[in-house]
Amino acid sequence: MSLKSQLRIAIVTLVTLLVIAQSLLSLRLAAEDKIRDSMERAQVVADQIKDLVIQRVNEQARAVQPPPASMEARKRLWHHLVASDPELPGLLFKAAANATTVIEAMVADDANVILASTLPAREKQTFPPLPDLSEWQKRPLWERLVEVLIQPQRHDYAITFPLGVQSEPRPILNIRVVISTVLIRNAIIGHVQQMAWVSLLTLMASIVLAYLFSNYLLRSLDRLSARIESIATGQFTPSKAASAKEAKEFADMQSKLDVLSQQFRGAQEDTMQLRSNIERMIEALEEGTLLFDPDQKLVRASKAAEQLLGIRHAQVAGRTLNEVFPPSTPLGAILRDAVQKDQGVRDAAVTVERGEAGPLRLLVNVESLESFPEPGRDSLLVTVRNAETRHQIRSQLDISTRLAAISRLTGGVAHEIKNPLNAMALHLEILKSKLDGDERVGKEVEVIGGEIARLDRVVKTFLDFTRPVEVKLRDLNLVELARQVAALVWPEAERSHVSIEFDAPSPRVVVRADPDLLKQALLNVVNNGIEAMKSGGRLVVAVNREEDEAVVTVTDQGGGVPESVRDKIFNLYFTTKQKGSGIGLAMTFRIIQLHNATIDFASRVGDGTTFRMRFPLVDASSEPATPAHAGGASAVESPR
Numbered sequence: 001m002s003l004k005s006q007l008r009i010a011i012v013t014l015v016t017l018l019v020i021a022q023s024l025l026s027l028r029l030a031a032e033d034k035i036r037d038s039m040e041r042a043q044v045v046a047d048q049i050k051d052l053v054i055q056r057v058n059e060q061a062r063a064v065q066p067p068p069a070s071m072e073a074r075k076r077l078w079h080h081l082v083a084s085d086p087e088l089p090g091l092l093f094k095a096a097a098n099a100t101t102v103i104e105a106m107v108a109d110d111a112n113v114i115l116a117s118t119l120p121a122r123e124k125q126t127f128p129p130l131p132d133l134s135e136w137q138k139r140p141l142w143e144r145l146v147e148v149l150i151q152p153q154r155h156d157y158a159i160t161f162p163l164g165v166q167s168e169p170r171p172i173l174n175i176r177v178v179i180s181t182v183l184i185r186n187a188i189i190g191h192v193q194q195m196a197w198v199s200l201l202t203l204m205a206s207i208v209l210a211y212l213f214s215n216y217l218l219r220s221l222d223r224l225s226a227r228i229e230s231i232a233t234g235q236f237t238p239s240k241a242a243s244a245k246e247a248k249e250f251a252d253m254q255s256k257l258d259v260l261s262q263q264f265r266g267a268q269e270d271t272m273q274l275r276s277n278i279e280r281m282i283e284a285l286e287e288g289t290l291l292f293d294p295d296q297k298l299v300r301a302s303k304a305a306e307q308l309l310g311i312r313h314a315q316v317a318g319r320t321l322n323e324v325f326p327p328s329t330p331l332g333a334i335l336r337d338a339v340q341k342d343q344g345v346r347d348a349a350v351t352v353e354r355g356e357a358g359p360l361r362l363l364v365n366v367e368s369l370e371s372f373p374e375p376g377r378d379s380l381l382v383t384v385r386n387a388e389t390r391h392q393i394r395s396q397l398d399i400s401t402r403l404a405a406i407s408r409l410t411g412g413v414a415h416e417i418k419n420p421l422n423a424m425a426l427h428l429e430i431l432k433s434k435l436d437g438d439e440r441v442g443k444e445v446e447v448i449g450g451e452i453a454r455l456d457r458v459v460k461t462f463l464d465f466t467r468p469v470e471v472k473l474r475d476l477n478l479v480e481l482a483r484q485v486a487a488l489v490w491p492e493a494e495r496s497h498v499s500i501e502f503d504a505p506s507p508r509v510v511v512r513a514d515p516d517l518l519k520q521a522l523l524n525v526v527n528n529g530i531e532a533m534k535s536g537g538r539l540v541v542a543v544n545r546e547e548d549e550a551v552v553t554v555t556d557q558g559g560g561v562p563e564s565v566r567d568k569i570f571n572l573y574f575t576t577k578q579k580g581s582g583i584g585l586a587m588t589f590r591i592i593q594l595h596n597a598t599i600d601f602a603s604r605v606g607d608g609t610t611f612r613m614r615f616p617l618v619d620a621s622s623e624p625a626t627p628a629h630a631g632g633a634s635a636v637e638s639p640r
């Protein structure tokens with residue numbers, strides 16, 4: 001039962017009890033009044049009858065001559081006078097009629113034989129002994145009321161006056177007035193009934209009023225409970241301002257509820273935000289995650305997990321661990337062991353067969369997650385990641401660390417070489433002028449001059465490479481830039497019988513980049529592609545949008561990168577070409593790093609190579625751009 005109903009019942013009951021008590025009290029007072037009133041009247045009637053009898057007996061006795069001599073004679077005379085008086089019954093009746101409660105008035109002799117009565121048929125009968133009215137009046141009022149109003153049988157009570165002479169202690173006549181409870185009831189019942197009706201009406205009116213009043217008082221409770229209801233169902237519209245008539249406590253409570261609801265809403269929004277962030281994060285992770293509930297049923301599998309394991313969430317959702325990964329498979333065996341021993345697994349390497357997608361080497365982690373509502377019953381988190389990607393990241397880190405180390409070590413040395421080289425070139429010129437066209441050494445001097453110039457170029461490019469670069473980032477349409485590069489290499493490609501294709505489904509793919517640096521980076525890769533196709537072919541430059549990345553791919557149909565040199569092609573001065581410098585890809589790598597981007601390649605010897613550069617998209621990421629200044633690749637820490 002609601003608090004409001006309880007309070008309402010309490011109020012109505014209280015009022016009802018009060019009204020009933022009040023009614024009973026006034027009923028009692030009124031009944032007492034009425035009874036006393038009728039008793040007094042009966043007493044008056046009894047007095048009147050006494051006077052009447054005394055008067056008539058005295059009058060008639062005076063007329064009797066001679067007066068009775070003995071006491072016995074007087075008694076007989078008096079009895080005779082009363083019994084023979086024809087008017088007395090009528091007079092008695094008249095007197096008795098003054099009191100509604102008197103059922104009979106009579107005069108009896110000393111032996112209680114009735115001499116005259118308001119009921120003539122009773123004459124000469126013996127008057128039955130009746131309890132005295134004064135006794136009755138001493139009884140408690142409630143008892144008397146019950147007797148009068150409720151008990152069906154009639155009770156009679158008498159008021160008795162003995163009449164005699166002063167010298168004689170025994171009475172000669174007994175005057176009796178009989179009062180009946182039936183008549184008392186008749187006398188008061190009308191009044192009592194009327195009062196009962198009034199009480200009943202009062203009671204009903206009070207109940208209705210109490211009900212209405214309690215409603216009025218408790219309407220704030222309704223408002224509060226409606227408010228709580230709306231908060232519970234997630235509606236947070238602020239409540240209407242409490243009216244001034246409302247109790248202060250209720251108004252306080254309501255405003256506190258409002259504050260609570262605001263906080264609740266905030267917390268709920270935070271949680272939702274956090275949840276969606278976490279989900280986005282999980283989806284963005286290259287790692288695949290699978291979550292099994294305490295009953296080992298799969299509750300979620302991220303997209304990456306679907307891809308890496310070659311499963312579809314829709315098909316495996318709700319299945320058990322053993323069903324998704326049968327223990328007969330290597331991965332299933334690892335998971336079963338982890339569960340049985342209740343032990344986590346770190347980076348266990350395993351090869352999964354993925355049907356058409358082909359086998360893949362994965363690193364598997366297993367962790368148990370404590371579940372909050374039921375401690376002790378743990379969920380299972382399985383994460384898988386491509387072992388190859390990890391290898392690639394590691395090799396990229398290796399390259400950048402090596403570049404950083406080289407530039408730190410050799411930057412100073414290069415300067416030390418450049419100065420003597422300049423001096424040597426200068427002295428060679430002086431030597432040349434002193435020799436003045438001497439045929440014998442002219443050729444050697446030329447060779448020395450050429451080598452000095454070559455050394456100078458090498459040192460110069462090296463210095464270029466190691467010098468801190470100023471990067472001027474701005475929003476840049478990658479499609480436009482790639483198209484310019486393709487156009488730039490066109491003449492060179494034509495000469496090598498290479499056709500250039502440009503492919504960009506979207507006209508605008510915006511990244512934050514330094515146009516000059518990026519053009520250079522792309523140019524190096526495109527040139528390598530053309531150079532790789534010695535007998536001509538097709539080179540495709542493509543710009544695509546992939547989720548929140550911009551991807552530029554350069555695909556050639558050249559001889560491919562042999563397995564043995566794959567780890568080295570980004571190294572500075574690494575080249576397999578006779579006239580190569582080995583600077584192109586190193587420079588590209590560095591520029592790509594300065595743009596917060598990545599570069600990798602896939603190659604099949606004999607078929608060709610694809611270089612792929614990935615840039616963060618401007619509209620997909622609110623991350624600030626890379627720092628404007630970066631010296632070498634020194635920002636990258638060693639992975640070990």
Ligand SMILES: Nc1ncnc2c1ncn2[C@@H]1O[C@H](COP(=O)(O)OP(=O)(O)O)[C@@H](O)[C@H]1O
Nearest residue numbers: 528529532560569575576577580581582584585
């Ligand atoms: N598209 C490609 N196909 C095959 N090999 C390539 C390709 N691009 C680069 N390479 C290899 O990487 C080496 C380094 O390239 P790079 O740094 O541009 O220097 P260079 O072009 O001066 O040799 C090349 O000598 C070549 O062996």
Ligand SMILES: [Mg+2]
Nearest residue numbers: 524528584585
């Ligand atoms: Mg090159």
